[in-house]
Amino acid sequence: MAVVDVICGAIAQRRLLSFTYKGEARIAEPFILGYDEHDDLVLSAVQTAGGSGIGFRTFPIEGVTSLKVMDQKFSGFRPQYNPRDRFFARIICQV
16 A cells, blocks of 8 residues: 555544654644655654653654554544645645
């Protein structure tokens, strides 16, 4: 299954993702998958464990490995979530 399908499926079902990025295991609530101004595929997610701590982060997909959809769900609500995030030139899927 393609990475886009896995992430968009997790977003649609409000399921956490686990993955490795920059050599560190992370768990995150996926909110937006899309392309930035350089046409790079990027995930915007709330990191809930691992890496540089809790909060919204962007993860270029080229650096993501060991991607898995977890059974645990999340609400899809975060006050700092911006569905019209200007970071993205084109959004594929979002909460």
